[in-house]
Amino acid sequence: MDATSCSGVLHNTEFCGSRLRSLDRKLSVPCFSTRYLTYVAGHSNCKKSTSQASLIKCSSSRDRRNGMPWVSVSLDPLGRRNIVGRTYSSAGTYTYDGPDLESPSHVVEEKVGVLLLNLGGPETLNDVQPFLFNLFADPDIIRLPRLFRFLQRPLATLISVLRAPKSKEGYAAIGGGSPLRKTTDKQAHALKMAMEAKGLSAKVYVGMRYWYPFTEEAIQQIKRDGITKLVVLPLYPQFSISTTGSSIRVLQHIFREDNYLSSLPVSIINSWYEREGYIKSMADLIEEELQTFPEPKEVMVFFSAHGVPVSYVEDAGDPYRDQMEECIFLIMQELKARGINNEHTLAYQSRVGPVQWLKPYTDEVLVELGQKGVKSLLAVPVSFVSEHIETLEEIDMEYKHLALESGIKNWGRVPALGTNSSFIMDLADAVIEALPSATAMYSPTSSSEDVGHDDPLKYLIKMFFGSVLAFILLLSPKMIMAFRNHII
Numbered sequence: 001m002d003a004t005s006c007s008g009v010l011h012n013t014e015f016c017g018s019r020l021r022s023l024d025r026k027l028s029v030p031c032f033s034t035r036y037l038t039y040v041a042g043h044s045n046c047k048k049s050t051s052q053a054s055l056i057k058c059s060s061s062r063d064r065r066n067g068m069p070w071v072s073v074s075l076d077p078l079g080r081r082n083i084v085g086r087t088y089s090s091a092g093t094y095t096y097d098g099p100d101l102e103s104p105s106h107v108v109e110e111k112v113g114v115l116l117l118n119l120g121g122p123e124t125l126n127d128v129q130p131f132l133f134n135l136f137a138d139p140d141i142i143r144l145p146r147l148f149r150f151l152q153r154p155l156a157t158l159i160s161v162l163r164a165p166k167s168k169e170g171y172a173a174i175g176g177g178s179p180l181r182k183t184t185d186k187q188a189h190a191l192k193m194a195m196e197a198k199g200l201s202a203k204v205y206v207g208m209r210y211w212y213p214f215t216e217e218a219i220q221q222i223k224r225d226g227i228t229k230l231v232v233l234p235l236y237p238q239f240s241i242s243t244t245g246s247s248i249r250v251l252q253h254i255f256r257e258d259n260y261l262s263s264l265p266v267s268i269i270n271s272w273y274e275r276e277g278y279i280k281s282m283a284d285l286i287e288e289e290l291q292t293f294p295e296p297k298e299v300m301v302f303f304s305a306h307g308v309p310v311s312y313v314e315d316a317g318d319p320y321r322d323q324m325e326e327c328i329f330l331i332m333q334e335l336k337a338r339g340i341n342n343e344h345t346l347a348y349q350s351r352v353g354p355v356q357w358l359k360p361y362t363d364e365v366l367v368e369l370g371q372k373g374v375k376s377l378l379a380v381p382v383s384f385v386s387e388h389i390e391t392l393e394e395i396d397m398e399y400k401h402l403a404l405e406s407g408i409k410n411w412g413r414v415p416a417l418g419t420n421s422s423f424i425m426d427l428a429d430a431v432i433e434a435l436p437s438a439t440a441m442y443s444p445t446s447s448s449e450d451v452g453h454d455d456p457l458k459y460l461i462k463m464f465f466g467s468v469l470a471f472i473l474l475l476s477p478k479m480i481m482a483f484r485n486h487i488i
């Protein structure tokens, strides 16, 4: 064999002397011949072991960045070799000439699944109120003290009814519904293709938190398909209790109840805002959009993130604000490395209800910038990777109008990443890197426990008194205004 044209990636695995050890890092290894890969991986303290080798049939697909076949092999905690993806396992042609790996008959044929999690959005105006009900019924969105949890659903009914007219106006303005489902489906398809190009054959599922296709439906399909390893990829770059946290709690709840699911190896990617591919893709979009301004260097880069109530960060320990700030820092650092030194700022949009949200608020900052004489502004939505009401209506219509009214002359907006190819390629890498750490997910702890609907009479009494209390609370004019308006 000649050590020439291909390379592979060996995940979490190190060949060291006669032992196999798990490592939490990725090893790039040389490859011999175009048809077979030979992995030769070494441990810095065990130089002698670097001749351990494993042969695996190459995929014909090529990695986009280096033009090389892209192969993943992992070991489970017992040291068995799992060939990641059907491309390899179905090919079934490999040999191993090292002394300690098990025989080919122990190779598990993996059926890899990737579950994309997202919020979901109403597809028609009639869906708006029930969608809002689902959202506000989520104890991770309206966090009530345990004693008042029984009020969750009556409150959700009230708030959703109060808010629906304002929300409907927004959805009507963007064509009568949310594009989130279509975009997420496209992202799922693009991700499948990208993984295939990297040699991983996997099924991709979409599970929405508040609208169709619900996470529960996606999980049922995963079961029907007999998936043996699952990577969960929330389509939120930064973690928040209210988004990724909420979706994962739903998963935990479903998995706990089910024998098959509770032992299914799962790897959850909690956040991925710091990934180089994501940061570079965002920087690409900003760089490109800056060129559309008459004086690109004078443009203020205005990051607008979806807000969360301050109490999430300060009382409940939500890492969202920290991750957001770090994410902006990394994007700006990448731009600086490209010689782009524009001023930038971060603000939070989309607050709902009467509590304090993360500051500064997007609407207030826009007015201030206009008053300070900023003339050109590029809005960068940073907590989303697809277009939806918060970008198409709130940023493109409401904030743009406010900015122009406040004295800003040149307005631009960076599109959401959507199916941007370098972004999707990076998500594919994220999935491939996450696969080896998949373990059974069952966790007995969950903060979103149900309020005990076992006894119907008890439940009805709670619902009745809860509703009365909720009406008294919510019919105060201040509360009504807070939920009706977007507060801008």
Ligand SMILES: C=CC1=C(C)c2cc3[nH]c(cc4nc(cc5[nH]c(cc1n2)c(C)c5CCC(=O)O)C(CCC(=O)O)=C4C)c(C)c3C=C
Residues within 6 Å of the ligand: 119, 120, 121, 122, 132, 135, 140, 141, 142, 163, 166, 167, 178, 179, 180, 236, 240, 242, 243, 306, 307, 308, 309, 352, 383, 384, 387, 388, 389, 390
């Ligand atoms: C990182 C993203 C998001 C966070 C954090 C988040 C928190 C959060 N949201 C609400 C209330 C609403 N959100 C609504 C829509 C909406 N929210 C996000 C993302 C995050 N939310 C997206 C992508 C969307 C749009 C979905 C779509 O239809 O396309 C809405 C409905 C729209 C509206 O009426 O404004 C509400 C309400 C809370 C209370 C919250 C944190 C506690």
Ligand SMILES: [Fe+2]
Residues within 6 Å of the ligand: 306, 350
């Ligand atoms: Fe939201």
